[in-house]
Amino acid sequence: MNFDNENKYHLFDQYLGGDMNPQDIDKFKAFMQSDADLALDLQILSEMNEATTFSNAEAQLRSTLGQIRKEHTPAPAKGRVTRYILFALLMGIILYSCFYFFLSKNVVPENTLHQQYALVEPLHLTTKSGSQVTDLRLLQEHYNTGKYEAALPLIDRYLSKNPRDMDVLLAKGIALMETGDYDRAHHMFRSMSMLSPRVKKYRWYQALLYMKKGEVEDTKRVLNDIINSKTYNYEKAKQLLGKL
Amino acid sequence: MPHKDKYLNYLLDNDQQGVAEIYKEFLPRIEAIIGRMGGSKDDSWDIFQESLIVILKKGQEPDFQLSSSFYTFLVSVCKFKWYNESKKKYKKDVTIDEKITLKDDSDILESMHKLERFKLYKEKLDAIGPECRELLELFFQKVPLKEIAIRMGLNTENAAKQKKYKCQKKLIEKVKNDHRYDQLL
Numbered sequence: 370m371n372f373d374n375e376n377k378y379h380l381f382d383q384y385l386g387g388d389m390n391p392q393d394i395d396k397f398k399a400f401m402q403s404d405a406d407l408a409l410d411l412q413i414l415s416e417m418n419e420a421t422t423f424s425n426a427e428a429q430l431r432s433t434l435g436q437i438r439k440e441h442t443p444a445p446a447k448g449r450v451t452r453y454i455l456f457a458l459l460m461g462i463i464l465y466s467c468f469y470f471f472l473s474k475n476v477v478p479e480n481t482l483h484q485q486y487a488l489v490e491p492l493h494l495t496t497k498s499g500s501q502v503t504d505l506r507l508l509q510e511h512y513n514t515g516k517y518e519a520a521l522p523l524i525d526r527y528l529s530k531n532p533r534d535m536d537v538l539l540a541k542g543i544a545l546m547e548t549g550d551y552d553r554a555h556h557m558f559r560s561m562s563m564l565s566p567r568v569k570k571y572r573w574y575q576a577l578l579y580m581k582k583g584e585v586e587d588t589k590r591v592l593n594d595i596i597n598s599k600t601y602n603y604e605k606a607k608q609l610l611g612k613l
Numbered sequence: 614m615p616h617k618d619k620y621l622n623y624l625l626d627n628d629q630q631g632v633a634e635i636y637k638e639f640l641p642r643i644e645a646i647i648g649r650m651g652g653s654k655d656d657s658w659d660i661f662q663e664s665l666i667v668i669l670k671k672g673q674e675p676d677f678q679l680s681s682s683f684y685t686f687l688v689s690v691c692k693f694k695w696y697n698e699s700k701k702k703y704k705k706d707v708t709i710d711e712k713i714t715l716k717d718d719s720d721i722l723e724s725m726h727k728l729e730r731f732k733l734y735k736e737k738l739d740a741i742g743p744e745c746r747e748l749l750e751l752f753f754q755k756v757p758l759k760e761i762a763i764r765m766g767l768n769t770e771n772a773a774k775q776k777k778y779k780c781q782k783k784l785i786e787k788v789k790n791d792h793r794y795d796q797l798l
Contacts, residue, residue, distance in 0.1 A: 378778040410785050420731040421753035423670060429627045430669055434662055437633050529754035532764065552743040563766040
């Protein structure tokens, strides 16, 4: 085996993946000691691995702490409640005025349309086999209650063991879309088309993603595809297209 | 193997009732300590939460053992955190009211730095483009390269490997070029 800069990434893979024999490990360590910069590269990759593993436990603890915090935060005092109600009323009036303004102009804003149509189907994962039942239950709970930030690390963990689970891949795309990570959501939907060309459910959410991004032409194009191929939600696609 | 300390095990197992016990038992005392050092209740909550994350990380290390009570350790981490955060947030030095005498002081600092590095990696992962990010995330989650190739629409396993190398290079460069990285080593 060559120990030089040319194949350093290959060596990193072998070392970090535990695929190096003891003799090569000694040579590799000597090679690393001779170049501090290279040792730093290895440290970054090694810690990235560690960070990925830790992120699941971290997200779970944060979620638990957040829930406990919520349960133990005292309700606001009476006087403050009145102020909150007044504030809410005022906001309501402002929102109503804005809504009226849009309606009077006969325009339905795209984000309102998104809210109308983006009714995400709940995930039913606990029926799936596997040893991670607690994880699945938590994933399902977070996802189905709209806590997408907390659900994402659990989704990743599940997908690392079940990389072709189309339901969960779709859930990841939706979670990314709902958390505003549009590029990755788009990429996720695109990769689903390569993984299983016959499953078209993701197309509907792809249309919603384009709509959320304000890309009306692309939204129309995907909706037309859905209608023409009579795939998932094509009736809804017709309605939505009519409103755009 | 579980630790001797029940509170540490609650964190490691993400035991909801146990974590609630930590919250009720220790948060008021941490609020008093941070309050004495000039922090608000909100500051205390942030420090408390972040310190528990540091302890979780330390507790996951195979040879880690608490050399003091959980509370003493938590207080030390909170004080370190408060000291660091105050320096960053308020651009001022804070006097820690009692001398921290734990032998694992440098360990705490190293763990805090490591978690900061993790944050930096995540930030840089976001900055190398969605395709590279997706590919590296899959790789770090131990998804086989063959599977990654399919998911990413790449023709062969070797194509996925070559792309991975390019993405790793990009990520490493971005991390090393960030001035914060040197301070976290």
